[in-house]
Amino acid sequence: METVVEVEGNDEAKLKECGIRNSTSSLSSPKQISDPVVYKLVRLEGDGRIVPATDDELMEVESLLIDDKCEMHIYADPGQTVGCISNEGSSSGIAQLESLEGLLQSRNKEADPDKLNARLEETVPSLAPSLSESHFNQSGSFGECSHSSDKLVAGGSTLSVVTTKPDFSKLKGEICLDNLSIKELHETFKATFGRETTVKDKQWLKRRISMGLTNSCDVSVTSFIIKDNKLVKKGNGEISNCMDGSYAEDPPIGNQKDLPTSLVSQLDYHQVVPEKRLENPNLDDNSGSDDHQTEQRAAKRARKPTKRYIEELSEVESKESNGRLMNLAKNSGHGLISLKSHVRLVRNVPLGGRTVVTRLDSLGGYGIQVPCVSRVRRSRPRKNFMALLKFNPSGMGMEATVKKALGDHSFPPDDGKESRVLKASSTPEHVHHQFIGVPEKDKQFSVMSAIGLGHNTELKCINSSRDSDDNVVTVPTPKGGIRRKHHRAWTLSEVMKLVEGVSRYGAGRWSEIKRLAFASYSYRTSVDLKDKWRNLLKASLAPQDNGMNSRKSTGAMPIPAPILLKVRELAEMQAQVLPNLSSTKIAGSTRKNVHEKQTGFL
């Protein structure tokens, strides 16, 4: 029932975080404390007083975490963290990470942890029952356990452990964004996320990109390397040395369950993420700089997350909360702390006249409530339904009409399509079972091992759950265009994976590729892969309009030339090999073909 966030340093220093019911505003009373669902971070003053942390302090903490804690190989994404916990600035304060600062400071000052604890419980006896701890393993064995995460489910009924193992070695030398210019970074960013950014901060861009790439759990799976804004085959050219490989080697995969759960910073609290309803288009549109500002924490913080921000947050966060550590493709030697803040939002509270809706989302396998904003629950469309009905009273044709008109997905469960949708939109339970069952894991792993990819841990992929719950019909594109909301833009990494898959299994074996390379992408069907490949082919054959003009006008993700080249290569190869020698290549791998060949011979 109690979400425990424990921080543990080498010196055993511990910092307590106090759970405080964040009921609208008042500080916790003993009664409220009894409700362990909500926790609030507070600052532990030198004299033992507990003071609600302010947002600014929070920022500072993150700053500390990011800039100073070099030994840490996890990092906290300020933007995301803040996005999660920042609030209207209600006096009650929301969960704060402030306590971390206390920890760090106390560590440095060699504060006696016991003393701290004691003081805490003396000074605030009423809080004692709900004290939570953050457990931070700052020791060198980080790579080993820092990544694991578990979840104490509120209610105490369930204790699901979802652990993911980080594979740092995988990242080593595979991504080098350091040499890229801002412009290049922008391109890469767009290629990675499918949208543009106006952020000019290199660090931010690099981090974001590397995050996007690695989080898609694939870059490492492919044989591509990103270097100098180019995707190159591994082996081509020097491997970048962005990653110093200072992290611990990965222990053999397979025993995730046994991994200690040290870095678990679960912050549960009732909280409402206010929807920033800006009338000012400048602010609202400029998501990039919004992120930037937030992440930069130096700028005027305390901004309520914008719609777009929240959207992005939920997307990125969903990836990040796999428990996977992000390694930054940055030369700065210091590692960072991954502060995974899982926020439980359980209320819909009117703010400024607007009601903010939250929904339970599955992030990283946890049931997490995230702000809905434009991500309305994927359900039957009501808006146009009647209108369509009206115009199409015939009944029979109506369904088709509606489906077509709305891109469906959301029609009645009886529709066969629905199963797919349901499957995609994983409820916490679903996710949970998926992870626990892990039927695919062993299989996948063994397969990958057999192929020689064993070193590329796939486990993380298993764990990656996406909130596949976009259902709004369309969404405006940074470019001004619109695209279907539930269309998932192909990320660069996905494309790379696809290419890799095709090269390995051959075009046409979509289901294979799907199973092996896209096991974790529940939302990509084999058909999707096929379609994408088709598009890639088309793109690869088309004149490589490498000007920004095309990109600008299209608003589409620019596919790096190297990939297109690869695509063409593969296409030619397969076009040549397949028709002529028929099934020479296939024959070897396909029993059926062999058989046919033999029988035909006889």
Place this chain on the structure above:
DNA sequence: CTTAGGG
């Protein structure tokens, strides 16, 4: 169910 191709 998977693949292929048109919309």
Place this chain on the structure above:
DNA sequence: CCCTAAG
């Protein structure tokens, strides 16, 4: 991306 035909 969606839908359908065909193996």
